[in-house]
Amino acid sequence: MNRVAGKVVLVTGAGSGIGRATAKLLADEGATVIVTDINRPGGLETVQQIGGKARFEEHDTAREADWKRIIDDILAREGALHGLVNNAGIAGPFPATFETETLEQWRRMLSINVEGVFLGCKYGVPALRQSGGGSIVNLSSLAAFLGTPDLSAYGASKGAVRQFTKTVAIDCARKGYKVRCNSVHPGVILTPMGEGILPNDKARERTRQRIPIGVFGAPEDIAYGILYLISDEARFVTGAELVIDGGMNAI
Template structure:
């Protein structure tokens, strides 16, 4: 398969869940994938599952120095960057209401979910531009459209990603950078993070019943949407929101 043949794509938070599924699918479709994560064992396992068209770099996406190091390393070794998937993110403790959430919890979630995406775009755009253009995919959430009383900071962070994505998209388009930027909005996906907000079978069945399509999403369901946005098939798509949620946002 060759939907992204010969592209070099950086996927953050690729040590598990949606990031791992995305890295594997992109590699299956011909890309060279740079897998990054703060979880080194998970990231190395992802690379092992992919095989020869991937390598791992340790990265804390909330740290600007890490972004500079990662981008410089990719340009030095691969010579280009064609795609960036800002996937790394955390949900925090569940439940977390705005009244009970500590300032430290709030700041930590926003530092990864928002600050990390900002840094990825800040340092990724020049690399993509110097490579002739490319595509950024920012992982937001269904939570960007809804109130999230039990995940206060998480919902706020994903709303920020949704808006910031449009800012990057329009800025790059107006400047003629040939860099597209879109957001993906997963619903309830069975990943380690997703399982963390489904504490028992009773809650799980109640949530499943609220999904019009009748089942939870899998990481690969999201990965296929990301693949489309990284590929040249989506050359006319920027500033868009791709919701993959089994119909929940349509209710």
């Protein structure tokens, strides 16, 4: 119950799905959690489920001003930041091929899924350094390893997160910042976003049969991987890719 005791951790996109499960697990393991989301009702519900060790901030991760405000507020109120989970993201319309996606859709996808992670690292790293070091976890996807013809921009965005994570990890390590940075790559997880790309029972069953372990993942399956990377148990882990996908990437 104390794997991250005393740590202050910011979790973006924590109003539902993987973000909510992660925020709850981190709080259960002793962390003070700052829950952020553009979805205010969802974020407040997460905080209510956690109880006294969390608070909510409305946060558009694609807006630089929001990042400045929230990081400054954490340092002022909590006095430190020890962990950052860049979880907020969107999947967009499905199917969406590169021939049918509009430039507007492409840019919106990258603004949230890539620029949001960039801004999180840009403003999070100095705060973590000031706090004596810490850990960043960037949520990528199994899509970062595979072609995604039905989710063109989404796949591209998650591939960018995978690569950028390594850049941040090596840069921080070489400079002696004591800041680790790793990516997590979920497979097919039953969240509101995940269910959006499974439009009917037939599509769901077809997808399930592609998972070697035979079942869909749950948000908690990803949350436990994130907990490990945020904790000091992972002190020697940086620039790594943690794939949690029921075996799909091994095929």
